Amino acid sequence: MLLNSAFFERTHVTQIAKELLGCTLFTKIDNQVTGGIIVETEAYSYKERGCHAYNMKRTARTQVMFGKPGTLYVYLCYGMYSLVNIVTNKEEVPEAVLIRAIEPTEGLNIMQTRCAKIKANKLTAGPGKLTRALGITRKLNGIELPSDLIWIEKEEKIPKAAVVSTTRIGIDYAGDDAQLPWRFYLRENLWVSKK
DNA sequence: TAGAGGATTGAT
């Protein structure tokens, strides 16, 4: 089943982040299809300081987070890495799920070409790496799922026991909100990024 | 308009 705006329009961003685990993310960039199973996500909400749109902060960058559910929010981090989020909740409610890692299943050779320097067994284990492997750039910022360029297929439900919740990574500046257990990953999966 | 800093990563 193809995930559409109805899936992302629900109000609990953490629930959506958990349900995305086990789904398969595909891209078709330069007419080349690549994809993999989502194994790690993080949830972000305007209610907490880890979020770019904290306290409904609307800027040129965060504008897309106020858009329709299922919209892609791609931004540049540390001047080098594109990170990909999917906007959730209703329009005008800025919440999103960050995709942090996938387990490659489709177009492995294409991904390796895109990331010549990275070891094959760590190709997509990290938010900056998976976007490079899948060919995701800020050109995709603002497009809606599903699209011809990027889409997500829902697979069988992951058992609760296989999902681990921990604190999110790299948001020490968020104070108490950094302690929220809003990072989710599949237990014992080799492709989960390291802290 | 200048300056500081960041949802990362790979090399040292």
Place this chain on the structure above:
DNA sequence: TCAATCCTCTAC
């Protein structure tokens, strides 16, 4: 442990 690297936001 640190540099790469540049966009975004804030303060002036």
